[in-house]
Amino acid sequence: MSSEPAPPIRVAVLISGAGSNMAALIDAAQTPGGGPESGSENSYEVALVLSNMEDAGGLAIAAAKGVETAVVPHRPFGNDREAHEKAVDAALRRAGVHVVALAGYMRVLTPWLVGGWRDRMLNIHPSLLPLYPGLHTHARAIAAGDAQAGCTVHLVTEGVDEGPILGQARVPIVPGDTPASLAERVKTAEHGLYPRVLDDFCKGLAPR
Secondary structure (H helix, E strand, C coil), rough: CCCCCCCEEEEEEEEEECCCHHHHHHHHHHCCCCCCCCCCCCCCCEEEEEEECCCCCHHHHHHHHCCEEEECHHHHHHHHHHHHHHHHHHHHCCCCEEEEEEECCCCCCHHHHHHHCCCCCEEEECCCCCCCCCCHHHHHHHCCCCCCEEEEEECCCCCCCCCCCEEEEECCCCCCCCHHHHHHHHHHHHHHHHHHHHHHHHHHHCCC
């Protein structure tokens, strides 16, 4: 007797801008036959794309792909980050999501939101963590004379870019690289890495 496959994990993607990684996550989830791994069942679906910016370009992209979108602007909350996060959290709960994927979400999260989604919130960072947390990662890698740069998907914890690493992709630094040229190649690597890691992560979760 065959058993029914587990339903895909409902994922929310949080963005602040163009949403290229968000689009990669949606495209993988919507690929017939199972996301980034041909022949396997889709382990997740992007059920919601949420932004703190009303003019984020990724919102229109998500809507065009048939994904529900929401905006929770941060400016009306002033400096009260936790109050803004409670509004974000309410939107996530209403959408029935189980996992949150940060994809260019330009907000420093408080322990309140991180704690509420502990072990269920992922982020992608454009360096080979633990090298170069924070900003200006490509310029820092070039200035250090590194042979490689890359990107990292990790679980989100209270420390900035400090959570457990779930996957990495390496990109060579070539002679004449600038931060902009390196960023373009790392971005391409991100678009392959994030869907694969999210797929593996969701496959490891207990059925909902």
